Amino acid sequence: xxxxRPTIRILPGHHKRVRTGHPWVYSxxxxxxxxxxxxxxxxxxxxxxxxxxxxxxxxxxPHNLIAARFLSREGDAVIDAGFLAEKLACALAxxxxxxxxxxxxxxxAEADGLPGxxxxxxxxxxxxxxxxxxxxxxxxxxxxxxxxVLQPRSIILRNDTGARAQEGLPLHTEVxxxxxxxxxxxxxxxxxxxxxxxxxxxxxxxxxxxDNRAFMARLSPGKxxxxxxxxxxxxxxxxxxxxxxxxxxxxxxxxxxxxxxxAAEENGLAARCHFERAEVFDRLDALGxxxxxxxxxxxxxxxxxxxxxxFAAGIQGYxxxxxxxxxLVAPGGYLFIASCSHNVEAARFHDEVAQALHxxxxxxxxxxxxxxxxxxxxxxLLPQSVYLKALVFALD
Numbered sequence: 213x214x215x216x217r218p219t220i221r222i223l224p225g226h227h228k229r230v231r232t233g234h235p236w237v238y239s240x241x242x243x244x245x246x247x248x249x250x251x252x253x254x255x256x257x258x259x260x261x262x263x264x265x266x267x268x269x270x271x272x273x274p275h276n277l278i279a280a281r282f283l284s285r286e287g288d289a290v291i292d293a294g295f296l297a298e299k300l301a302c303a304l305a306x307x308x309x310x311x312x313x314x315x316x317x318x319x320x321a322e323a324d325g326l327p328g329x330x331x332x333x334x335x336x337x338x339x340x341x342x343x344x345x346x347x348x349x350x351x352x353x354x355x356x357x358x359x360x361v362l363q364p365r366s367i368i369l370r371n372d373t374g375a376r377a378q379e380g381l382p383l384h385t386e387v388x389x390x391x392x393x394x395x396x397x398x399x400x401x402x403x404x405x406x407x408x409x410x411x412x413x414x415x416x417x418x419x420x421x422x423d424n425r426a427f428m429a430r431l432s433p434g435k436x437x438x439x440x441x442x443x444x445x446x447x448x449x450x451x452x453x454x455x456x457x458x459x460x461x462x463x464x465x466x467x468x469x470x471x472x473x474x475a476a477e478e479n480g481l482a483a484r485c486h487f488e489r490a491e492v493f494d495r496l497d498a499l500g501x502x503x504x505x506x507x508x509x510x511x512x513x514x515x516x517x518x519x520x521x522x523f524a525a526g527i528q529g530y531x532x533x534x535x536x537x538x539x540l541v542a543p544g545g546y547l548f549i550a551s552c553s554h555n556v557e558a559a560r561f562h563d564e565v566a567q568a569l570h571x572x573x574x575x576x577x578x579x580x581x582x583x584x585x586x587x588x589x590x591x592x593l594l595p596q597s598v599y600l601k602a603l604v605f606a607l608d
Contacts, residue, residue, distance in 0.1 A: 239279040271346020438460050
């Protein structure tokens with residue numbers, strides 16, 4: 213038994229959910245005495261029931277609602293570079309079985325047994341987010357483990373997320389190892405994209421839509437395609453590579469569109485791809501007023517509901533997006549709509565989209581209901597890890 217590791221105790225009657233494998237303990241479930249409150253954020257603790265039953269080892273932050281996050285179900289587990297390397301090796305083996313090339317999300321936080329950690333792999337470069345005080349406290353052994361398992365040329369620390377602010381952590385971006393002199397290559401579905409890992413959104417790329425991009429590409433040969441919120445051309449370039457006759461990509465970010473246009477040129481797709489800088493709602497409205505039609509319309513917006521307080525406005529945003537996008541779909545065409553807001557449950561998203569389609573005067577069938585690609589696994593007891601919802605409609 214680790215005599216030096218602090219112990220926190222779960223209040224009587226509050227241990228059942230944790231005992232059955234849930235990865236979190238909330239602050240209102242813990243005996244938050246003076247000793248517990250005094251522990252520095254990120255401290256490794258032994259978690260026990262009020263009857264001294266050992267529940268495991270967790271990282272602890274007394275200042276957050278999610279106070280304890282489990283790393284092991286053994287209270288005396290040694291949490292060091294070796295432990296982290298074993299977790300990374302397991303995650304790597306799964307991704308290597310799924311993908312032929314080293315471009316994927318390597319670690320997806322709790323679902324891969326490493327709460328608060330995100331690692332996206334771009335060949336020999338890693339984009340890393342440590343989003344909790346516990347993972348931040350393990351920064352040095354984590355770096356050693358990454359070097360042991362992957363030997364990366366560069367590690368980009370994208371520690372500029374809102375989750376870190378909630379944990380009381382500073383926001384910063386840092387390059388470790390060899391510097392990078394610009395955007396890196398991302399290979400996905402036979403397309404070579406360009407991503408800015410230092411200044412781009414999140415980790416620089418969104419691997420979660422990989423399978424959905426491939427599905428929409430299969431619907432696109434010979435078609436006129438509209439890709440709204442294109443970011444780096446993810447859906448649009450995949451459609452063009454699959455044989456789309458004409459692709460229009462819309463985004464408000466000029467740097468992102470420049471990288472998308474560069475990728476189109478490098479893939480030999482520039483003649484069929486057009487890039488427009490605009491606010492998506494405004495541009496969709498203008499296209500509708502001009503009676504423009506597309507065979508395939510793709511809407512992959514950013515999170516409209518980043519927090520529960522944004523719920524009402526965000527739901528209204530999804531409704532408006534569908535009402536503007538649906539009239540642009542030619543009869544017999546396809547509409548893709550997604551939400552990456554984990555605060556919007558799948559059933560609610562489905563209902564809101566269906567009602568908005570009806571309001572737009574369109575009917576059709578759902579061809580596909582999907583979530584994130586398999587390099588974004590879901591923790592079976594953590595509904596919060598199920599965030600991406602995507603619907604594909606064939607419209608009459």
